[in-house]
Amino acid sequence: MTSAPIPVLSPTDARERLLSLKAVLFDLDGVLTPTADVHMSAWARLFSPYLASRGIAEPYTDADYFAYIDGKPRYDGVRSFLASRSISLPEGTPDDPPQLDTVCGLGNRKNSAFTESLEADGVAPYPGSLRFLDAVVDAGLLVAVVSSSRNADPVLRAAGIRDRFDVVVDGLVAAEMGLAGKPSPATYAYGAHLLGLLPEQCVVVEDAHSGVQAGRDGKFGLVLGVDRGAGVAELLESGADIVVDDLDVLLPLSSHSSSTPTPGEPE
Template structure:
């Protein structure tokens, strides 16, 4: 860690939170959904080793859904037509597989529900009391549904999710565009804002956007890899950032 770890987040004007794995443990829901979808698909092709948790962190984590599909398939030397976002989930295209994964995600979310990390809510409470603006920046098109399921949708006046990114033609992480858009919506300069991410691609996006501070939350990606991707600070739980 650097001396920047001593910087209190409430000295900044805004904190931009990723959702899955940062505010809520929906990364686990996504991981199960990706595993079910990809392994069923690989089984249908035959001759491929199974999709693993490491594949999730290496190729999928933090990226827009179709980018994650494309990245993983490329790692296995598989090429599919792009298709369109309207492709049904049974169509064998990049978009079709992405939509297939979304069906699995919705099933798991509906069955199991989701609760926010207590340490993360503790930090959000602290920031709100300090007058620091907050936003959610997520590649997921399900962000609002997840926030609503966790009971925290109304805590975030700005949400830049996969739907907003598509509407505004914003490049996904590791490009910084979605974070920069959220900062702009909050009327805050990037160097006065903090990015909080658990994904390597998200941390890289924060660094590429020249934000004032990039906080990595180690939910499995690895502290060293988060720092290598651009994190100034790495914590295991966001409650660690709340001053006693």
């Protein structure tokens, strides 16, 4: 027996639903900025030598990143990947030094590699995402960032867009407020709450399975998937209403938007 096809919105229907809502909640890494690539590199720099040091033959790959780590809080990502290789480590504490072989120590080791790369190379927002952000604001919708990363503030500042968002819910806020990380919808629900809205009044924009699942399970008004490598079919199966390879595919949002359509896209 074949399963029923997953209903997918057309770009036109997605635009119409988006404009009927009141706010857009953006994930950061892989949605607004290409820092997902920096994160992927940092995780590989952590786990490739770590597995080798333990004599584990199955190497770390990008597929592991998308399956076990992408979109999750840092220590949850460590824990999830280690479980995939049947490795159990002490939890440790968030102030563990990076050299320590604990879940938190490995997470802090990864973060050191990420910070070094960010400081050395900087980051710029995706041009299409910036155009989409401009169009959303022009259309009168509120915006916020909801990220699992504890580095959201420095990444937004490095990208030159921190001042675009009055509400940023990141890994530090989640820890302070005791919010479960993605795939729980708790951080997205809190972002909506800070905007004075209900989840069903908001759009979630995500590139990770865990974030798309959070949008679906939180019953948000629209879940936009952005395929930066997780896979179109996989994001749809996780709960995205539509998946695009760049957010400017959805432009223009309205006749009042100052954004211009992507060449080849219908008006």
